Amino acid sequence: MNRIYKIFLVFALFVFTQFNTYAQCAMCRASVENNVANGDTSIGAGLNAGILYLFVMPYLMAMVIGFFWYRAAKKRKEKLSFR
Structure with missing residues (x-):
């Protein structure tokens, strides 16, 4: 839990x-x-904001996909450990 908090x-x-x-x-x-x-x-100012928005989106999508992948793997591991 401490690692997730960090x-x-x-x-x-x-x-x-x-x-x-x-x-x-x-x-x-x-x-x-x-x-x-x-x-x-x-x-x-508008161009700078747009460029930064385009820069952040791929990383944000990768983090969301990684989170769901991690959560699915954790559930799969818990399911296997109960058997």
Whole structure:
């Protein structure tokens, strides 16, 4: 139980801790620089949020699949140990 608590604590730390990150591909950066030069500064924050969202989704899906796989394996192991 202590191990699960530690894993949850580390996960919560990563999820609820926020850092200012600036992740942009070359085309996104050029688009933002062009818009800033024309006076529109709001598009950069939206692009950064979108890029970070796309970055997190595969890892989140892998964690959910791993959790269900672990839970099914644990149930299967308990079922075999009762025999």
